Amino acid sequence: MEIITNYGFILMAMAVVFGLYMTWGIGANDVANAMGTSVGSGAISVKQAILIAAIFEFAGAFIAGGNVTATIRKGIVDPSSIVNSPEILVFGMLAALLAAAVWLMIASAKGWPVSTTHSIVGAVIGFAVVGIGVDAVQWGKVGQIAASWVVSPLLGGTIAFLLMMSIRRLILNTENPFESAKRWGPGYIFLVGFIISLVTLFKGLKHLNIEMTVGMSFTVAVIFGVVLAVVGWFLISRVKVDPGADRDFHFASVEKVFTPMMIFTACAMAFAHGSNDVANGIGPLAAVVSIIQSGGEVSQKAALPLWILVLGGTGIVVGLATMGYRVMKTIGSGITQLTPSRGYCATLAAAATVVLASRTGLPVSTTHIAVGAVIGVGLARGIGAIDLRVIGGIVVSWLVTLPVGATLAAIFFFTLKGMFT
Amino acid sequence: MSSTNPFASMFGKSPFKALQVHMRVALECAREIPPSFDALAAGDQQGVTVIKDKIFEREAAADKIKNDLRGALPKSLFMPVDRRDLLEVLQMQDSIADTAQDIAGLLVERRMEIPDFMQEPMLALARRSVDACEQSAKIIEELDELLAMGFRGREASRVEEMVEQLNLIEDDTDNLGIELARHLFEHEDEIKPVSVMMWYQLIEWVGDLADYAEKVGDRLRLLIAR
Numbered sequence: 001m002e003i004i005t006n007y008g009f010i011l012m013a014m015a016v017v018f019g020l021y022m023t024w025g026i027g028a029n030d031v032a033n034a035m036g037t038s039v040g041s042g043a044i045s046v047k048q049a050i051l052i053a054a055i056f057e058f059a060g061a062f063i064a065g066g067n068v069t070a071t072i073r074k075g076i077v078d079p080s081s082i083v084n085s086p087e088i089l090v091f092g093m094l095a096a097l098l099a100a101a102v103w104l105m106i107a108s109a110k111g112w113p114v115s116t117t118h119s120i121v122g123a124v125i126g127f128a129v130v131g132i133g134v135d136a137v138q139w140g141k142v143g144q145i146a147a148s149w150v151v152s153p154l155l156g157g158t159i160a161f162l163l164m165m166s167i168r169r170l171i172l173n174t175e176n177p178f179e180s181a182k183r184w185g186p187g188y189i190f191l192v193g194f195i196i197s198l199v200t201l202f203k204g205l206k207h208l209n210i211e212m213t214v215g216m217s218f219t220v221a222v223i224f225g226v227v228l229a230v231v232g233w234f235l236i237s238r239v240k241v242d243p244g245a246d247r248d249f250h251f252a253s254v255e256k257v258f259t260p261m262m263i264f265t266a267c268a269m270a271f272a273h274g275s276n277d278v279a280n281g282i283g284p285l286a287a288v289v290s291i292i293q294s295g296g297e298v299s300q301k302a303a304l305p306l307w308i309l310v311l312g313g314t315g316i317v318v319g320l321a322t323m324g325y326r327v328m329k330t331i332g333s334g335i336t337q338l339t340p341s342r343g344y345c346a347t348l349a350a351a352a353t354v355v356l357a358s359r360t361g362l363p364v365s366t367t368h369i370a371v372g373a374v375i376g377v378g379l380a381r382g383i384g385a386i387d388l389r390v391i392g393g394i395v396v397s398w399l400v401t402l403p404v405g406a407t408l409a410a411i412f413f414f415t416l417k418g419m420f421t
Numbered sequence: 422m423s424s425t426n427p428f429a430s431m432f433g434k435s436p437f438k439a440l441q442v443h444m445r446v447a448l449e450c451a452r453e454i455p456p457s458f459d460a461l462a463a464g465d466q467q468g469v470t471v472i473k474d475k476i477f478e479r480e481a482a483a484d485k486i487k488n489d490l491r492g493a494l495p496k497s498l499f500m501p502v503d504r505r506d507l508l509e510v511l512q513m514q515d516s517i518a519d520t521a522q523d524i525a526g527l528l529v530e531r532r533m534e535i536p537d538f539m540q541e542p543m544l545a546l547a548r549r550s551v552d553a554c555e556q557s558a559k560i561i562e563e564l565d566e567l568l569a570m571g572f573r574g575r576e577a578s579r580v581e582e583m584v585e586q587l588n589l590i591e592d593d594t595d596n597l598g599i600e601l602a603r604h605l606f607e608h609e610d611e612i613k614p615v616s617v618m619m620w621y622q623l624i625e626w627v628g629d630l631a632d633y634a635e636k637v638g639d640r641l642r643l644l645i646a647r
Binding site for chain 1: 438501571
């Protein structure tokens, strides 16, 4: 108890610094992956992607990010046995943050496909096992999280596959694909607004004091979808046939219809990423802050302070502005195979899956879901070549990240404990 | 870290662009065959040599594209088409360039002289064979559209029709070749026996241009059917 009162300020400062470091890393690397499909299909420029990401990452974290933050803060570890020594939890969360951030830095320097989510979950488990005990880990919840890591890319892939098939049937495989694209385009934009807002609203937004019934959520989602569709219809109506480009590639004009549609999915993706991945950085931070502010009480109920969300959002935007720019540029030039229509399918599928997971409080990996969605498009025979070695690498990194994150967290935990006691 | 971003590296290089570039170069080789018979008929030995050099240069370019593409197709690549079928299409395309090279080489190295009675029909055969190559190149240009459609639907039927068209052109070259061979047989005694042998060989090779073009189309059909 004295540790909290004596060193409260220092510990809090450390948490803020580590949290910023982590969110900076997320902004520098992870966001680029989330926006990669949009930039790669040439629908939006890197600058536009940064702007969209800055706004919608923040909105996602603020509006729909609470559940995942809560899971990382208190869903994985059961702190009931350390009520009398809350500093353990503080050290643990600090160690977890640092471990995840360091591991991510090493991994991205080496180009390993590591997930921020897996790192932080592994790190929190690692500290809980050595700091409190094996029984302190809520293994049921952890199992659920691990299962979601398998299920979510599959779901993303399935949705992308179905979207791709529907676009072929309704638009490409018709007498006049360009007219069909214009006719169905607003419908596909409606889908973006409808799905994202429905999933976001479904259980109400408790931390914003908005409670909604299922019917109300449904109505609001429809209205939101229609508004987007009208805006989209206006944008689409200005697209003209380009006979020169069509000679070279018959679907060139059709793809031009999908370009304004990609702007909506890019926003949705940034929103989804914000709702899920910001929590990786601010979840542990929020846990530390809540303990210290309450003077050492391991509370399960404390609300998420707004300034923490702002801090997380700021970290991401700074990360984007300092390094994410460059990463996004390389990704954009690396993915030349995605046309706007394929990018639309992959991005919407990924965004919908991520928001869905976020609403159930499951921390999933946005990058892995995006990979799953791209493979879904590939399975619909829509992508020239996908290197399966990378998929293998992802599976390996998965298996490696959890123990490495856990070990690092354990080391940092004992270091911190030794420093303060 | 930027060069090895895991998300971007998942996307291999699409093989279809390279396949199209290769076909264009192979077609350039084939297109030079009628002009070389023209030059031969005009007695322009130097012209024939110039064309030969051009074909040799283009054929080398095609070889390079072929080898690069083969090198860029590891087994770990997940593609919408069968890897072996794709390599077969490439092989057939390359055979067009190779055959054009053989023809041009023989014309120059053996200093062939074309007898009057063969000038017209030989040129007709060569032109029709190039038509077949043009048609197969047109089919290969449809690969982008096929990919957009997932190798199904209207686009697939469109390509099917183009392949049928190609088969008809190839039938023409068969007939022209047989007729030419008959013609040559009637006049065998008028030219040196070794030259006769060589002309039979050339008739076959010029026909082969169309044969390989047809096989490009047939293999592409397999690619679609997977």
